[in-house]
Amino acid sequence: MTSAELLDRAGPGASGEPPRGLWHHRDFRRLWAGQTVSLLGSRVTELALPVTAIVLLDAGPAQLGLLNSAQYLPVLCVTLFAGVLADRVRRRPLLIAANLGRAAILTAVPLLAWLGGLGVWALCAVAFATGVLTALFDVAYQAYVPSLVAKERLVEGNSKLQASRSVAETAGQGLGGTLIQVLTAPVAILVDCLGYLFSAAMLLRIRTPEEPPARAEGTRPSVRRxxxxxxxxxxxxxxxxxxxxxxxxxxxxxxxxxxxxxxxxxxxxxxxxxxxxxxxxxxxxxxxxxxxxxxxxxxxxxxxxxxxxxxxxxxxxxxxxxxxxxxxxxxxxxxxxxxxxxxxxxxxxxxxxxxxxxxxxxxxxxxxxxxxxxxxxxxxxxxxxxxxxxxxxxxxxxxxxxxxxxxxxxxxxxxxxxxxxxxxx
Known part of the structure; x- marks a missing residue:
């Protein structure tokens, strides 16, 4: 089967954007801008969490390993359930809720540091909770793009989104190091909170309608099924x-x-x-x-x-x-x-x-x-x-x-x- 035949099977794109490309697609630009900023903020937090543990809490190698596990464990725990949820509800509200939730959870780090109640277990809890919402966001995000971008523009859209991820990987760590040195690690995490809020605001401004999920007649199948x-x-x-x-x-x-x-x-x-x-x-x-x-x-x-x-x-x-x-x-x-x-x-x-x-x-x-x-x-x-x-x-x-x-x-x-x-x- 050829690439064109595979793409034809996907059906028409939902957005109907003009053939000029995604630079002229206003709603995609909003999605792209929000994701670029939130990715930069996420790279700051990836560095700020372990630095907080090391500098403020004098964490050792075992505790740092536990913190790292807490960040990635949600991928194994909730990803499959996130896929079910992303197919049951509209995806854009799910993305907005995940961004707002991550912003709210991360504010706990500077707040607890200011109150003197921050510990390694609290950092692990924050890392795990944000990891759960990140797993949900990442699954829903890939499922949402085809409802915004027509099938003939999917490669272009994914290329632009990947470019943003690459820039974030390169610039985010440097930005994170500078912010941590100037603001301290817990306060630098607030930059990530602002990034998630910006992403949520951009998603809220998207006007392209999203089709409701198809609902099976009769009783909904179980999550396991x-x-x-x-x-x-x-x-x-x-x-x-x-x-x-x-x-x-x-x-x-x-x-x-x-x-x-x-x-x-x-x-x-x-x-x-x-x-x-x-x-x-x-x-x-x-x-x-x-x-x-x-x-x-x-x-x-x-x-x-x-x-x-x-x-x-x-x-x-x-x-x-x-x-x-x-x-x-x-x-x-x-x-x-x-x-x-x-x-x-x-x-x-x-x-x-x-x-x-x-x-x-x-x-x-x-x-x-x-x-x-x-x-x-x-x-x-x-x-x-x-x-x-x-x-x-x-x-x-x-x-x-x-x-x-x-x-x-x-x-x-x-x-x-x-x-x-x-x-x-």
Missing amino acids: EIVAGLRMTLNSRLLRVIMVHASLYNLLWDVVLVVFPLYGIRVLHLGPAGLGVIIAAGSIGAFGGALSAGRLGERLGTGRAMVFGMLVASAATLLLPLAPGSGSTTGQVLLGAGYVLNGFGIAVFNIHSITLRQATVPPELIGRVSATFRFLTWAVIPLGGLLGGLLAAAAGPRTALALTAGGLTAAALAFLCSRSAMRS
């Missing part, structure tokens, strides 16, 4: 199943890289924290380039081939990392930077076309649950990657661990290339 329906829809589609399996494998092995690379950079290559940060930030620059290029690649190669191309580039780029010579050489830094730039570029192209394909082909009444299934299954393997990375680095050393992981990523990408299902679109 609706979750199973989303799982079945995803797993019964060979194309969606192949994409999901490979995305899960990529996440597993990429988390090995995330765990091993700091050890490799500091202890083997002697980069130092600043140099390590610059190299890692290069991935966000590459992702920005990938977001800008995804639409043109899709036009030339087709959705499926562009997706496979992105994964090949992202995976093969990791082969450059273990090749870097030590002692802070310029050649080593160039190889590392190129590896991260190309990886960011490729994974952005893959993600944009993977999301677009789901949005264009999955029935509207199921897209929330299918998105939730993807998110749940592709993220569930990430903790295993961290464990595997630690074991590999301890057994074989950081450089060998990276080489083995890069080889695994590249082999998996080649298998994806050979998959007739992935190439069919």
